[in-house]
Amino acid sequence: MELYVDSANITEITHAASLGIIRGVTTNPSLLAKEDPTVDVKQRILDIYKTVGGHLSVEVNSTDTDGMLREADDILSWFPEATIKIPMIPTGLAAVKELSRREIPTNVTLIFTPTQALAAAAAGATYVSVFLGRLDDMGQDSIQVMRDVTEIWDTNGLESLIIAASIRHPIHLLECAKLGADIATTPYKVLMQSLKHPLTDSGLQAFLNDYEKMKAEKEKHAKGGQ
Numbered sequence: 125m126e127l128y129v130d131s132a133n134i135t136e137i138t139h140a141a142s143l144g145i146i147r148g149v150t151t152n153p154s155l156l157a158k159e160d161p162t163v164d165v166k167q168r169i170l171d172i173y174k175t176v177g178g179h180l181s182v183e184v185n186s187t188d189t190d191g192m193l194r195e196a197d198d199i200l201s202w203f204p205e206a207t208i209k210i211p212m213i214p215t216g217l218a219a220v221k222e223l224s225r226r227e228i229p230t231n232v233t234l235i236f237t238p239t240q241a242l243a244a245a246a247a248g249a250t251y252v253s254v255f256l257g258r259l260d261d262m263g264q265d266s267i268q269v270m271r272d273v274t275e276i277w278d279t280n281g282l283e284s285l286i287i288a289a290s291i292r293h294p295i296h297l298l299e300c301a302k303l304g305a306d307i308a309t310t311p312y313k314v315l316m317q318s319l320k321h322p323l324t325d326s327g328l329q330a331f332l333n334d335y336e337k338m339k340a341e342k343e344k345h346a347k348g349g350q
């Protein structure tokens with residue numbers, strides 16, 4: 125399972141990229157607005173791409189098919205490598221069908237059920253983004269939804285890549301990796317949490333202390349021998 129960072133924050137993205145652990149970035153209007161409602165979206169997207177390369181999903185803001193297609197054309201005019209992120213609504217599926225005909229990569233977002241994922245794949249989506257955390261928030265078992273989606277994919281040999289989205293904690297990452305999701309787009313905070321363990325920190329501290337002790341002993345002996 126590849127890791128993407130789900131963020132529009134350049135500092136976070138730059139740090140995650142410097143660790144070598146991410147292969148792409150997903151953004152959405154809420155993440156961009158959280159950064160700064162007056163952000164120059166084009167510039168921010170291009171800056172993110174310069175930092176990470178790889179996959180970068182850019183979301184449209186229209187809800188009608190023609191509007192989505194116009195926006196996709198506009199995005200591709202200044203950022204030809206974009207993956208166009210389209211909401212999981214019927215007009216969005218029609219846009220995905222057309223973009224797929226033109227071999228433009230698409231990421232269908234806001235998928236909450238296996239049948240929505242199946243429809244997005246049927247329309248030709250390159251990626252299907254299955255949201256986990258928002259389901260858990262309302263008392264539904266998001267891991268069961270992901271289990272159903274991955275089983276349907278295996279049984280039917282579907283080619284769209286499955287993105288686990290709306291990740292809230294490292295257990296989501298663990299379960300999605302076990303189930304065979306292709307990608308998990310993960311908030312920076314959760315990425316960092318997934319790297320940490322208190323025994324790693326205390327173990328490292330013990331190694332450093334013992335190294336310092338050894339060094340001091342050697343220096344003492346060296347002085348005594350003079």
Ligand code: G3P
Binds near residue numbers: 130289309
């Ligand atoms: O990018 C889409 C998704 O990952 C958003 O997650 O935390 O707003 O539910 P969240």
